Amino acid sequence: MFGYLRFALAFFVLISHVDIRFSGLNPGVIAVVIFYILAGHVVSHLWADIIPEGPGKLSAFYRDRLLRIFPLYLYVAVLSVLFLILTGYGKPLFTPLRLMGNLTIIPLNFYMILENTILTNPERFLIPPAWSLGAELQAYILLPLVFSHRFLKIFIVFTSFCVYMLANLQIINPDYWGYRLIPGVFFMFVAGASIQRTKSNAAPHRSRLDLLYPWITWLLIAVSGIIFQAKNLFGLGYTKETFIGFLIGIPTIYLLDHIPAKLPGNALMGALSYGIFLTHFLVIWCIDYAGFIEKNSLMYIPIITLGSVIIAYLGITSIEKQMNTIRKAGS
Numbered sequence: 001m002f003g004y005l006r007f008a009l010a011f012f013v014l015i016s017h018v019d020i021r022f023s024g025l026n027p028g029v030i031a032v033v034i035f036y037i038l039a040g041h042v043v044s045h046l047w048a049d050i051i052p053e054g055p056g057k058l059s060a061f062y063r064d065r066l067l068r069i070f071p072l073y074l075y076v077a078v079l080s081v082l083f084l085i086l087t088g089y090g091k092p093l094f095t096p097l098r099l100m101g102n103l104t105i106i107p108l109n110f111y112m113i114l115e116n117t118i119l120t121n122p123e124r125f126l127i128p129p130a131w132s133l134g135a136e137l138q139a140y141i142l143l144p145l146v147f148s149h150r151f152l153k154i155f156i157v158f159t160s161f162c163v164y165m166l167a168n169l170q171i172i173n174p175d176y177w178g179y180r181l182i183p184g185v186f187f188m189f190v191a192g193a194s195i196q197r198t199k200s201n202a203a204p205h206r207s208r209l210d211l212l213y214p215w216i217t218w219l220l221i222a223v224s225g226i227i228f229q230a231k232n233l234f235g236l237g238y239t240k241e242t243f244i245g246f247l248i249g250i251p252t253i254y255l256l257d258h259i260p261a262k263l264p265g266n267a268l269m270g271a272l273s274y275g276i277f278l279t280h281f282l283v284i285w286c287i288d289y290a291g292f293i294e295k296n297s298l299m300y301i302p303i304i305t306l307g308s309v310i311i312a313y314l315g316i317t318s319i320e321k322q323m324n325t326i327r328k329a330g331s
Contacts, residue, residue: 001256001263002038003270009034010273013129014280014308015301029179029238032132033245036185037253039136040143040192047147048197058144064327065140069105069133071323075315076278077103080126083282089289090119102126108134109180128281131180138182139189146190150209153190160187161217165224167237174237188246191217195254218250271320275312276305283307 009031016028043065051060084092101107101116108116108131117123125131146153160183167178177184194210225243227233234240283304287293293300 001259001261001266002042002253003266003268003273004263005034005252005256006038006273007269007276009038010276011305013277014304017128017281017284018295018301018304020301025244026238026241029241030245030248032179033185033188033242034249034252035132036136036139036188037192037195037246037249039139040189040194041196041253041257042192043140043143044147044193044196047144061144062140065137067323067327069137071319072274072312072315073105073127073130073133073278074103075319076275076282076311077126079279079311080282083285084118084126087289089285090124091121092118093120094118099126102130105130105133106137109138109182110134112176124281127278129277135180135182135185139186142182142186143189143193147193150207154209157187157190157213160184160190161220164242168224168228168239168242169233170235170237174235174239179238179242187217188249191246191250192253195250195257199257214250214254218247221246271316272309272312275315276308279311279315280304280308283311 012027012031014028016026016031020027043061046064047057047061051057051064081094084090098116098118101114102118102125107114108125111117111125111131116125118126142156146156163172163184164178164187166172167174167176167184179185191214194213197207197210221243225240225247228239228243286307287300287304293303
């Protein structure tokens, strides 16, 4: 079931980048917040139920995450570089530091203080949505700490939630600290992990804290959302979208986690989702450069989706299948 959810979220990110809005809300932001929660859920399962205990557990965890994130990412990055070099689209500016920032992913969500743009007109990364992968990789670095240290987990999660609320109250930048930077969103990853850990096969990983935490946080955000709406406090940044994303994401992931049925094609849909997330900007650029279809055409979004699926599928069959074999061998 999670494969279909991931595919839907990737599609919402795609349509947000062709300026589709629902009642003025950005569906891509809502999707990214749910992705954060889902990422926490996935790596908690990996840590608690798949990677065996032992001195090499941490290195095995990081190895798995690197093999999951980077091969397909680098495949799309190479295709993007070739397209930009051959066409000059977006007036690309290739420098060693900018390329390093894009290829390592981790610093991309610090775009407000680090210059990692490759396209200069308009300013874009090599793979524009990859800034959220930067936040995700930073979360992967931190999550083993909270998995292993209960009181550190409480402190970090409480601090992260406070940063998030300060951002949404516009005491600090709401876009940066309430959506993009790890101090303000880390509690979302932990909420997803906590949902998974209540079902974990490894009994020592379960706790009452994990049972209560996602729902207490959900209630706090729900009450805050009601107050914000009543007091007209929704303002700059994506406050409303991140609230909605969390309020939808927690019960959705909880319900899917407790549905025993498995739909056919779930694994393929999940694999395609990451590829679509990575490739859709390249397809948009190709269409824009070729100029063969107007943005207001009914076929514009279907063609972008189809092109993204094709490129993603080629990457899955040529690269990701081999990487998954290596990952499983190392588990």
